[in-house]
Amino acid sequence: MLKEKIKKELENFKDENRFRKLTILNQDFLNLSSNDYMGFGNNALLIEEFYKKYPNLALSSSSSRLISGSYSLVMKLEELAENIYKKPVLFFNSGFDCNCCVIETFCDEKTLVISDKLNHASIHDGILHSKATLLRYKHLDLSHLKILLKKNKDKFENIFVISETIYSMDGDCVHLEELISLKKEFNFSLVIDEAHSFGVYSYGMAHSKNLIEHIDFLTIPLGKGGGSTGSYLICNQLYKDYIINKGRKFIYTTALPPINIAWNIFILEKMELFKDKRQYLIELQELAHSLIKKYNMNTLSTTHIISIIIGDNERLDKITNYLKEKKYFVYGVKEPTVPKGTSRIRIGLSPSLSKDNIIDFFQELNYALNTFF
Ligand SMILES: Cc1ncc(COP(=O)(O)O)c(C=O)c1O
Structure with missing residues (x-):
């Protein structure tokens, strides 16, 4: 009974194009779906400095x-x-x-x-x-x-x-x-x-x-x-x-574990020094919002997190697949994470992106929005 019930529910998810799967991020892709808004998590220089300061920490x-x-x-x-x-x-x-x-x-x-x-x-x-x-x-x-x-x-x-x-x-x-x-x-x-x-x-x-x-x-x-x-x-x-x-x-x-705690100390002690990163993030944000305006796209965002509402799950899949072909990783968000009928492309800006990345991406997104219905 239980297995039958679950199977049916998952089949419904597939019919509605909202069956979730786990995937590995292809490293050749430009990741626009990261929540690492300050780019700390992947910053090679910071990581190197951290391991020099804390070389032997326990992992549990x-x-x-x-x-x-x-x-x-x-x-x-x-x-x-x-x-x-x-x-x-x-x-x-x-x-x-x-x-x-x-x-x-x-x-x-x-x-x-x-x-x-x-x-x-x-x-x-x-x-x-x-x-x-x-x-x-x-x-x-x-x-x-x-x-x-x-x-x-x-x-x-x-x-x-x-x-x-x-x-x-x-x-x-x-x-x-x-x-x-x-x-x-x-x-x-x-x-x-x-x-x-x-x-x-x-x-x-x-x-x-x-x-x-x-x-x-x-x-x-x-x-x-x-x-x-x-x-x-x-x-x-x-x-x-x-x-x-x-x-x-x-x-x-x-x-x-101590390793995670030490990293939090390391970041907190440096937080005030990242003014240039914050300033650059503001510039990226302003650029992205000006492109949204230029291309007449639909968003409620006023910040570094930008969602473009697509609405229909199937259309969202077509658009994200096209962007994948162009080597952009953007996560399409569907119900139940967002209300039914409001599926969307969500991007998170971060200082690891260049201004050209943003300009090129919005050009491709604009093409996809006007091509796939
Ligand atoms: C607003 C909000 N609060 C809390 C959480 C949960 O935080 P964590 O990922 O540390 O469990 C998240 C993240 O998914 C979130 O977006």
Whole structure:
């Protein structure tokens, strides 16, 4: 029964052109789908410098944080981050665990969570595990959030509002200051995810706008602009202590190995020195957006993440296959990652791309959009 049911579901995915497969990236291709927005993860000079500084690090921590997994490098990383963010910091193994853990540890059946409709799966899973009541506001629509807050402000013991800074699937951006002024009016707990703004905004958007103190739980996954792995959680000491005592995704997992932790220290210590990379990324972004305008393409993006909505899965496949023939690797995003009928080409800019790369790519994309229907 189980096998039959699963087989049928996978057949449906194939019929709808959304059956997912694992592939190896062909190294001859220009990768426009990377989330390594600052190019740290693949920077040969940085990697060489890192291995010179840390030549003999262990490849396993062999323990969870509460046993022997809080070794000196982890504690140094948290201390370094605390000096930057001026608040307690707890390091998690991944952004998924960090988001999920915050929500499932602090929200319960007496909590209302109001979440942006397009928040990441880790946020959604945390809400499901928490048994809280969930309401979703229209994507980035803070006036809709305000209506929901007004209606529900006296009905629950606690209210949590959750948003990302830059959204991965559209490349659009929250108005953090406006969200914080709503927090002052309605007194909810605010959770912000900086997965797609860390690095691009140096220590993050909240830090660069001097807003850290207003955010109750700031999560900073490092797998994208951080060029690494793991996640910082920035919160007050009471919440940090509570997670250390109660957070299942913090307690019951093996800590990351010293090599990853040392790389995070290395990047964090250098972050302010990457001004030229950030400036160049802005130039690439401006160039890409001017080409989008020139070619009349359809995007909601205002940032380094650019999605061009195609809509139909079959047409998307034709376009990405054509781009592959031209040696561009671009990932076509389909449901359930994005809503049905909004499949898209998503690219992530990074300083490892040249301006000519961007000009040539958009020329090919424009050709494909006008050729394949
Ligand atoms: C917005 C957002 N939050 C959290 C995560 C999860 O982070 P990680 O890959 O570190 O588990 C991702 C990445 O997939 C993400 O895009």
